[in-house]
Amino acid sequence: MNNEKIHNAVNINDKQFAPFLLAASFQGLVYFIESNRQNGILYWKFSPKDEAEELINQFRTKTEPHIPAKDLFEAIDTWWKEVAEMKGKKQYAI
Secondary structure (H helix, E strand, O other), X not given: OOHXXXXXXXXXXXXXXXXXXXXXXXXXXXXXXXXXXEOOEEXXXXXXXXXXXXXXXXXXXXXXXXXXXXHHHHHHHHHHHHHHHHHHOOOOOO
């Protein structure tokens, strides 16, 4: 991963938008960089920031690009597994 992608990224902790962006990354629409925890809150980082924000806007207005349901369900499952893991370690999430 080059430094430009890392610096042109957005941290997302929303339980709807984060999985949606992860599913979008399966389609190559954005890049998933990493998951991280800040003050007990789970964040997923996506790049480029502008595309991620545009996808979120499309999601809000129900004009999002087609994301296969299987990808979306897998991304949602991954999000909640990370949340459960954090709670199991006595950390707080979302």
